[in-house]
Amino acid sequence: MKYKILILIVFLLPAVAMAQVSGYWKGTLDLGPQQLEIGFDIKNDDSLTAALDVPAQGAYGIPAECSFKDNDLIINIKSIGATYKGSQNDEKIVGTFSQGGMDFPLELTKSDRQQIKKVRPQDPKEPFNYKVEDVSFENSVDNITLAGTLTMPNGDGPFPAVVLVTGSGTQNRNEELMDHRPFLVVADHLTRNGIAVLRYDDRGFTPSQGDASTATSADLANDAQAAFNYLLSRKEIDHDNIGIIGHSEGGTINFMVAAREPRVAFIVSLAGPALKGCVLLKQQQRDILKAQGYSDEAIDFVNATNSKIIDIVEQSSDIDSAIVEINRYLAQFGTTQETINQYTGQLCSPWMYYFLRHDPTDDIVAAQCPALLLNGTKDLQVNAKQNLSQFKRIAKQHGKKNLVIRKMKGLNHLFQHCTTGHPEEYYEIEETIAPEVLEIMTEFIKNHKQ
Numbered sequence: 001m002k003y004k005i006l007i008l009i010v011f012l013l014p015a016v017a018m019a020q021v022s023g024y025w026k027g028t029l030d031l032g033p034q035q036l037e038i039g040f041d042i043k044n045d046d047s048l049t050a051a052l053d054v055p056a057q058g059a060y061g062i063p064a065e066c067s068f069k070d071n072d073l074i075i076n077i078k079s080i081g082a083t084y085k086g087s088q089n090d091e092k093i094v095g096t097f098s099q100g101g102m103d104f105p106l107e108l109t110k111s112d113r114q115q116i117k118k119v120r121p122q123d124p125k126e127p128f129n130y131k132v133e134d135v136s137f138e139n140s141v142d143n144i145t146l147a148g149t150l151t152m153p154n155g156d157g158p159f160p161a162v163v164l165v166t167g168s169g170t171q172n173r174n175e176e177l178m179d180h181r182p183f184l185v186v187a188d189h190l191t192r193n194g195i196a197v198l199r200y201d202d203r204g205f206t207p208s209q210g211d212a213s214t215a216t217s218a219d220l221a222n223d224a225q226a227a228f229n230y231l232l233s234r235k236e237i238d239h240d241n242i243g244i245i246g247h248s249e250g251g252t253i254n255f256m257v258a259a260r261e262p263r264v265a266f267i268v269s270l271a272g273p274a275l276k277g278c279v280l281l282k283q284q285q286r287d288i289l290k291a292q293g294y295s296d297e298a299i300d301f302v303n304a305t306n307s308k309i310i311d312i313v314e315q316s317s318d319i320d321s322a323i324v325e326i327n328r329y330l331a332q333f334g335t336t337q338e339t340i341n342q343y344t345g346q347l348c349s350p351w352m353y354y355f356l357r358h359d360p361t362d363d364i365v366a367a368q369c370p371a372l373l374l375n376g377t378k379d380l381q382v383n384a385k386q387n388l389s390q391f392k393r394i395a396k397q398h399g400k401k402n403l404v405i406r407k408m409k410g411l412n413h414l415f416q417h418c419t420t421g422h423p424e425e426y427y428e429i430e431e432t433i434a435p436e437v438l439e440i441m442t443e444f445i446k447n448h449k450q
Helices: 015-021 182-192 217-231 250-260 277-291 295-317 319-331 337-347 348-358 360-365 386-400 437-445
Strands: 023-030 035-045 047-054 059-069 070-079 082-089 091-097 102-110 130-139 144-153 159-165 196-200 235-248 266-270 372-378 405-410
Touching: 035 059, 082 102, 082 337, 091 337, 130 217, 144 182, 144 217, 159 182, 159 217, 159 250, 159 319, 159 360, 159 437, 182 196, 182 235, 182 437, 217 235, 217 348, 235 250, 250 266, 250 372, 266 437, 277 295, 277 348, 277 386, 295 319, 295 337, 295 348, 319 337, 319 348, 337 348, 337 405, 360 386, 372 386, 372 437, 386 405, 405 437
Parallel strands: 159 196, 159 235, 235 266, 266 372, 372 405
Antiparallel strands: 023 035, 023 102, 035 047, 047 059, 059 070, 070 082, 082 091, 091 102, 130 144, 144 196
C-alpha cells in the first residue's frame, strides 16, 4: 500500500541520437490542484540510459526505460501505467505525460541536477549503546538468501525480539521512503528498550536474492517466516517471546505467518489491512483524490471506471482472463490499446492481482497471539474508520479477545503527524514516526500476555 512513485527502465539506441538527448531534463506537471516537478537524467554511456527524479517525493535515480529517434523521446513508466512522449526542439522537449486515460502537457528543459538526501531528526546517530550485526538467512521454501541487520541489547540475553516486515514495493531493511527510514528508527528505539530487532532487505533488493516482480504477499510471508526462524536459531533470543511488526502490507503478512506458526508470540500491525485489497483500493483512490481538491463529480467519474475494472480483476478466475475482460470492457469506449495496457500492467501484475483478491479474515481469525492494531485517523491509504471497523467486526463475530485496536489521532499512513494525510506530505514532514507510536509498541511488547 505504500505510495507509488514514478519508475522507469532502459533501452539501447544509436549513438548519434543518444548524443542529442543526453543531459538532465526538468519540467513541472500541472495536476490541477497541485504541481509536481520531475526530472529525467539521460546519459550516453555506450548505450542510452535514463533515471527519474521526483524531488518532492525524495526519489532520485529511479531506473528508466526510454527511446529516442528522429528527435522524438518516449519514456515508458510501466509500474504506474504511464508514458511520456515528446519532441525535441532546440533546448526544449515538448510533449505529453499520460496516465490512467488522462493526458497532461509537460515541457522539459535542460537544467543542472540537484540531488539532496535529507538527514531526518529521528535518524539514530552513532555510537550505539547496543550490538549491531549484519546477518543473512535462508528462505528454504523458495531457495533464496535474504540479508539484514540484527540489533541486540548489550549482555547475554535471552532478549525478546521482533521481525520487521515492510509494506508493498521492494524496499531496503530500513523501509526507506522519501528520505525517511522508519524501520531504522523503530529498531533503534526498541533495542534501546531491551528488545532485539531483525530487519531485512526485501527479496530482490540487493544483497537479498529473489525476483520481486513475480512475488505475491504469500511469497513474502515465506521470507518473514524465514526471518522468524532465524531468530529461533540464535541463543541470545528468548524463543518464547518473538513477534512480528508489519507495516501496511507487512501488517497482512504478519497475520499470515502467525496463522500457521503458533510460536509467534505477538503481532504489531501498523496500518495492516483487514479487508480485501479491492475494497481498500477503491476507498484509497477516493480519499486521495478528495485530499487533492478534486470535486465529488470528478471523483465519482474516476471511481466509476476504476471500480469496474477492479471488480473485473477481483471476480476473474486467473490473470489471463482478467486481461481479456479488461480489454473487452475498455474497448467499447474507444479506449486506445496503449491505455488499456496501462490498466492491465498495473492491475494484473502477480502482486497486485493477489492483493486485490486476498481476504485477510481467515488469517486474522486463525492467529491466536496478542495483536496490537494501529491505524492513523488521517491515513489515506488504509482508511482507519473502514479498516478498524472490519477488525472490530471480525473480533465480535469470532469472539476474539486477542486484538487490541487503537486509532491514532492525526497520523498518516507512515504514522507521522500531518495536515491532510496526502502522500505528497510525507517528504516535507521532518518527523519519521510519531513518538507515541514507538512508546505504545514498546509497552505492548514488554507487557503482552500470550
